[in-house]
Each structure stands twice: as C-alpha cells, then as structure tokens.
Amino acid sequence: MKTPSWLFIIACIAMLTACGGSGSDSPATEPTPQIGSDEGTGNDDNTNPVVEGTIYGPYSTGSASEPATVYFDLDSGEVVDLSEAAAATDTQWDIAFRRTEVMVNTHQDTAVSVYFTGNNADFYDNAGEPIASSFLNATVDSELDDYLAVKAASIPAAEEFITDSESEVIGDTFYNYDMSTHVVTAADDVYYVVASDENYTKFRITDIQTEGRLLGELILGIAHQSSLDGASEFADEVSLNLNTVGCSEDIYVDFDTQQIVTAADGWDLSIPCGDGAAEFALTIPDDATVLKTDIATFAGIDAEAAPYYGFSANQVTRYAFDNQQWYYYDTTSHLLYSQFGVYLIKVGETTYKFQITSYYDDEGTSGNYSFRFDPVGE
Template identity: 25%
Template sequence: MKFYHTCLLSLCVLGLTACSSESEDNDGNADNRDSSEFSTLKDIDANSSTLWTYVNLDSATTVTEDDEWQLAFKRYEVRVNPDLVSLALAASQDDFYNSEGKPIASVFTNATANSELEHLLAEYDFDAMTFNSDTFKTAIGADGTQWYDYDRTTHLLSANDDAWWIIRNSTATSFAKLRVATLSETLDSTTFQFSDLSMEIEFYIQGANDDSFATTASTWTLTAASAAVNRCYDIDSSDEVDCSSDGWDIQADIDFNNRKFDLILNGGVSGSGYAAAYGALNDTGISAYSSASALNVNQFVSDSWSNAFNDEDNKWWAYGGDVTGLESDHALYPNYRVYALSMNDSDQIYLVQVVSYYHSSSAQSANPSIRYVKTTAE
C-alpha cells in the first residue's frame, strides 16, 4: 500500500506561497500535520482564451512551455504535462452533490477554503487510484454523441445524421449548424483494411452580417481511396482551405485503418482561433435554433485535453446557475476536490486543490488559485 508523507518545500517565492514545514513524525498521519504544510500559488493569470499559462510546482511560479512544468491553465481548463505527469482523482467530494449528481446549494455556498483544507492534508492510498495521462477530446462528440454510428455486425460506420452541432468559426464572427449527412466506406473481409471513404458534411451558415442560419446547406464532400483524409474547411468562404493557413474552421482528421475519427475545430487545444461547438442536438432540438444569437457564449466548448480536472464527472468546479438555481449566476464555484499528480520518473506525488477561480483582490475571473502538498509514495 502506498501512502504519503509531506516533503519540505522551500517555496516562499514573491509572497505567493505558504512555506511548508515537515513534521518530525513522518508516519503519514494527516492528524500530525498543520495548515503550514501546504504551498499556495495565487491568482494565476489564465485570462487568455487561446494561450496556456504553465506552472512549475517546485518553484511555485509560472513558466514558459519550453520550461519544466506540471500544470497549465487556460480560463477554467487545466492540463497536466503528459511527458512528466499522470493524474488521478484523490478526493471526490461526493457530499457536494446529491444522488443524481446535482450540486447541493447549501454545501457549495457554505464551503470555504479553510473548511475543506482537511481533504488536502488527508492520508491517501495511491495504490487504489487509477493514474492517467491527458487525452485529446474534440468538442464535436464531447458529450458522448458521435457523428457516426457503428454496426457491430458489419463493422462499418454510417452517418449519424440525427446528430447536430452549432459551431462557431475561428474568428467568433460566423456560425453554422453542422451534421454529417452521409458516410460510406469499404471493408476488405480478408485484410480487414478500409478503403473508398466518402462523406458529406452539411453546414447551414450564419455569416457575420446575417441574422439567421441559412435554410440551404453548403456541403463539404470528402473522398479518399485510402479511407484517410486530413483536410480543412472555412465557413465564411464555404470552401476547403489549406490546413496550414490561419483561416480554417474545421478539420476532418480521419483515418479508418488507424481508428481516428476526429472533427477538429480551430480553437482550444487544436488551434489559435476561437472555434467551438454547442451540442449535440437531434433533429427536433436543432430546429429550435433559427439564429446563433439564442446561444450564450458559455454554452460553446472547445477541443480540450480530457483529464480528471476537466471531465464532467470529476471537474473542480460547478456552474453558478446549477448551484443556486439563479439564471443570473454565472460564477464558478469550487468543489475543493483533490487531485493526485504522480511524477512519471520518480515516486513524487503532488496533491492539488483548486480553491478559487477569481483574483484575490480584483475578483476578476480566470485567475485561479491553487494549493498543494508535495508527497512521496511509499
């Protein structure tokens, strides 16, 4: 069984961190530690919608992508460095949610950083945890609804033409209703290799100067004898464009023989733009939207890294409207979950807790504060 004991951190850097002190008794018992045994990094500037802010936990500072880093932040999203770190959920904070997984308002609104510190300082069995690296998660399909259907008998894919998304372009000025209307391919029953890919993606576009979505589709047709394509499309021009250009909005990165079926957007972790998606919706759901103006910007999601910090069931925050029931409450409430970051090349483990999304002085959003304990697995 692997438990941890706290390691001394000399991290009084620019007044941003609390100094750690190691107990003389290294038996791993949380009751023998006090509130000085963690470090804090306040007000991480994660305001950019396109750029990540990288954090080195050893130095308790922000660094560049080329430096050594364990965590990165962009707005409310969190990444871990896949070359250095594996991640697991240590404290799930189930008491913050009811039996249906809905936030309990009284628990969220009464919780404080002080009241939830015990979870950061608690004793954990790391052998019982499942550690994983970040995985790529496309906005199209993020909710589990895919743009294709799989036939277990024939092992062929077909278009899920009742699955729709509303996508935003890379400049956040145009929108489109999107669905994959047709999809076909050939499977060799001897070699089990795919060939002859053919698919059509329909866009009902609302340009920057339009008040509503078009009622006639613009169609992007993709064919490949090898059943593999990597091509890009621009909504504004309703045409295919070079993927190396800045103007692409959606990329079809598909390779049947390598089981890759990604529709990628130029935003989030996939590009420098602001492309994002809302959905999936069925035929009835999409018909309710005649204009993109009916959507709130917060309803769109970008391509992201999937990990315990960000996944719906384990994420570190709850949306204010879900917590308080107030439509006007757009705040993010921390649930004080604790995440374990295991260094891939040593027995060091960091226990990390996000305690706020807002600047400690100005209350500006996208300035998260974290606290953490450096531990060793034994």
C-alpha cells in the same frame, strides 16, 4: 460522484473576462487566501513545517486578453519561472495554471497523473444536476474536512489515474465501426457546433456509404445560426448530400449557404480526397473553433457567452482536470466558484492531495489561483 449533464458542462465552461475587476464583483463566499507563497513549503530543513491544509496563493494567470501560465513544483512548494517553450520540455514543474485550465506535466519520466476522489457528490442531485446553493455557499472552512479526510487508504490502483493527452474534437467520432461485421454507420446522435466568421453552425453526419475503405457518400445535417444577422437560435436542419466517389480534389462546404464551394471560397468544413473516394476525416479552418455535443437540445449559441462554452481548435489537449471540472460557473453573477473537489496527483513515487480554493485575489480579480496540497499521509 455523478457527472454533470452535458448541458451543465457547456454552460459552466468559462474563460471569465467578466470576472476581473473590483472587489464588489468577487463572490461573497470566496476566500482571500494569502497563506503560503512563492517561498515554498519550508519542509527542506523542517524548521518551518507546514500545517496540513495550508493555502498557497494567489498566483496570477494574467487576463483573458493577456494570459500567463504559472508552473508549480509540488515537491518544493514553489513556482518555477519558465517560458512556455522551456516548460514544454522541463521536468521540474508538476502542475500548471492558465486562466481556467489546469495542466499536469507529461514530460517527466513518468507523466504526472490525476485521480478525482468524488468527495463533493452531494453537490449534485440524483439526476446529476448541480445544486447551485451547494457551490455558492461552500467555503474554505466548510470544505476542509473533506480534504483532511483523504488518507493513504484513499489512493486507488495506478490505472485509475489519468494524465493529459492530445486528441481531436471531431476525429473518428462522426462514425461507428462494427468490428464483427466491418460495417461503418453514421454516428447521427453526435453533434458539432462550429464557430466560424462570427456565426455558429450545428452539424452532424446523418448517413454514410463506404467505397471500399474510403468514404463514398455522406449526408450532412446542417443547422446554421447567423449571429451577424441577429439570429439567436439555429435554423431548421438542412440536409446536404456529398458524393465523393471518383473525387479528384478535396471537398469544401460553406455552412452559411449549406453548399459545396471551392478552396478559394470561405469554406467551413473540408473532407480530404483519397484514391477514388474521400478519406475518413473532417477538417475545419485554422481560424474556426468547434464544440462536440451528444444530444440535439442545443437551441442556439448566446454570442455574448460564446467564450464560456468551451469552443476549441479541432486538435486539442485533453486535460486530466477536465474529466471533472474544478469549478462551478454561476450564470447569474458570471463568477466562478470552486467545487472544492479533492484530487490526488501522482508525481513519481509521491501522491499529493490537492484542492483549489479560489480563482480570485482579494481585489476580486479573476485568474488568481489559491489552493492547498499535501503529500497523502496515513
């Protein structure tokens, strides 16, 4: 299927505190599934066989202020009661839910992995933009055929499956390295938005000069948005030249003033000093968050919607389900609608098909997952 543009993805990412509440706040087309529960699939003794497409849930993941994680074992069709610490090494659970995040277990002998079938490609136009009405009008019944159509022939080669992994948002993405010439250049089309001290700053690296294998000089393009002063858009980009040759200590930058400061000041970006020049690393404070974008058309951050943009710590877990978001965020109602994507989940030798059907319970409270899953048949 076509992947939505970065702008749609940024607009759609949500933690959705606004979605909790009374039934009047729930999407009209969202189901109120109660079929299935913690009691499992009933397949152990074949006395209560489950009909293909049966919906399980809802399972509560708490609230945005007090999130909870639900760990689910696809083999038994049951919730596994675990603390977060215990789940970090437990091999029984296969998939887990925590607010809008969906995780798979990487601690099994073979990590649980995911493949998106691309069943709802018609929910996007030729430019890859979402067709809002397709998402808002989709129902459990209207999207059942897509689910039932997935059979063994739909399973791709093993290398097509992906799993969760650890990475850095900034990492090595701020520069390009030519393997043939060994020349390093700035990735000046890559932008980062940092949320720090209730303000927002969009920055990029516009030029890099190397000093051997180290960073001798770099130029930052900094566009600051002082939300505390009422700004709703980024100011014009300001260039800041950092000469790091012969540095004796780490370099610190304050985005508010677009100046170099000391470690004792309220810095927003640091570059570690190496042996005679700087290391190829950019670090943000522990209490700051960051968002990586690929183009410059991000005019500003809506402070009220900031929790929905997808800001994260620089060190993050990349969830396989994030490769194709399972939900559509309606900017008018501020509600989540399932995209009714059908995923394949490989657990050991078994491949399951899986489709999230709702994020709400029958009271319209957010964070309550309902879904259907079945072993893929012939």
